Amino acid sequence: MEGSGGFVDRRLADYVSLITDSLASQDGSAFAAALAINATNSYAETVSSCLDHTKDPARILKQVDKHAPLGEMLLHHTRAMQCYHQNRYVDAYNSLEKSANAFLQEYRNWESTWAMEALHVIVYALRTVGEMADREMAMNGKAPDKLKGAGSFLMKVFGAIQGKGPKRVGALYVTCQLFKIYFKLGTVHMCRSVIRSIDTSRFFDFEDFPAKDRVTYMYYTGRLEVFNDNVSAADRKLTYALERCDPFKKANIRMILKYLVPVRLALGVLPKESLLTKYNLSEYIDVVRALKRGDVRLLRRALKANENNFFRSGVYLVLEKLESHVYRRLLRKMCIQYPKAAGSWPRPPSQDGGDPKSYEVARGGHGHGRGGMLHGNSDPQGTDERLLFAQEPSGGAEQAGPLPEARWATTTVTATAKVRIY
Incomplete structure (x- = not known):
């Protein structure tokens, strides 16, 4: 038993050494990989298993104290990993938020962007673990509030990096994570302040941000334009996202087309049925057929059959206005x-x-x-x-x-x- 405990301590000490080495060499990729919290991260699984079997993990984790406050951060972060693998998501989120606070405090003092990838890993974990924690709270009859808390913390992160300086390049990723939280919570009006900060920036050109972040940003801002019934702006932004989306990411293309198709229909452009079939957008097939034939009854039937889906997506009102287009087609045939x-x-x-x-x-x-x-x-x-x-x-x-x-x-x-x- 003693030998087993020594082995566990060594594995935990190896993890701490990985952290200290990545900090000393400013190896951002290794640091980020060590901090990831998800079901496939081998580091997280190892740490969780070690914490289950060691009596005094704090003694080993104190080795990082010379990089304070990262010693405190690591103590909370490993605890979050353990709770995550035990499916205790509320406890995992609480520990993760403490870890993120300690990390952000130190990150503000670093001039370079070497730890930007690690910051993004923490930001992503806050959102995803926050969603899981909210589901756990709802199942236990409590009011979910962790995802909302994650949004508040991400605004602190955004404020820390969105100013002038090289760190600003990471602001768009944080913005996109905020969009995902606001859309999930149904508080899309809160997107306006971060959009204003990005669009009015004088310190960074939009094209300087990473391509994947630009695509995500344009996708969400395009959806906002759909909700605001501004189809011209929605068409421009969603087209930007589609043209720059990875052609091998079929799920992402489908997400963009789900909103671009009704926008284009409102502008009088009809897609091929083969496109709708390829990306599993069959809910629009009868809408397109109704526009081609001038069949008002078919349009109304299509809207009724997919009413819940269209309302959840926020495109129902855009599609409902297509009735005037169908009438014009009908009159033309007459x-x-x-x-x-x-x-x-x-x-x-x-x-x-x-x-x-x-x-x-x-x-x-x-x-x-x-x-x-x-x-x-x-x-x-x-x-x-x-x-x-x-x-x-x-x-x-x-x-x-x-x-x-x-x-x-x-x-x-x-x-x-x-x-x-x-």
Whole structure:
């Protein structure tokens, strides 16, 4: 038994030596790997097992005291590892927060960014363990508050690194973790302050941040624009995220397309069904078919069938406004079927290549005013549709009479339309 205890002490001493060596050599990768708290980290499993069998872990951990306050930090951090592997997530979070406080206190004094990776590991652990702790508290009939506490601590971290200096390069990662917490808690309004700090920075160009952080940032800010019904800004940000996303990360591409597809539909761009099938976005297939056919009933049925999913995603209101697009498609089909009746309708200005089979409709939402659709002579099957939109006057009221031809803008949309990124 004594020999077993000595072996355990040596393994724990080896872990402490790894920490002290990485601190002395400023090896950020080794330091970060030693601090990771997850189910696959071999260091965490070893430390947890050692703490279960040693009588006085504090005696060994005190070897790090010369790097104070990291000796205190390591004591709490190893305790968090032990609680995590025992599935005691509330206790793990409490110890982890104490460890993170001690680490941040020391990190403020370091001029270089060598420990940035370790900081990110701690930030990630706070969020993920906080979520687990909240689930444990909810199961025990207590009000969850650990994830909210993690958000408050991450704001302290953000404040420590978002100022002028090389450490600012890590601010976007912390921002993205904050976004994940705020979206999880349903407090997305709290994103505004950190967005303002990033967007108005004079010390760092956005393109200087790591690509994966830029993609995540644009994904979440694009979702915020969807919630605010600003489809043009949402399209720009989500497109940025999609174009720079790792093409082998299918799950990440699906997450982006889940919001980009309804945004593009609102702008009059229809994806192929093969794209929706490939990324398991079947909930949009009937919506696209309804837009192509002018089938209002099919659109309403699709919205009803996926109502809960669309509401949870925050895209229901965007999709609901597509009904006016479907009506315009339906009217266009009527125009082709009954051309004499169409000749008596008001028309938008004449366009090159078009025929008089046109009509003028009101298009609501997204900052657009009056509009119409023009059918080209070259394609009687109806695959060449031109949506003509006129901007409202600056005062917001629609002017009487026809709008000058110069005020019209043409967007071509076809039944097989595709965007470059699609």
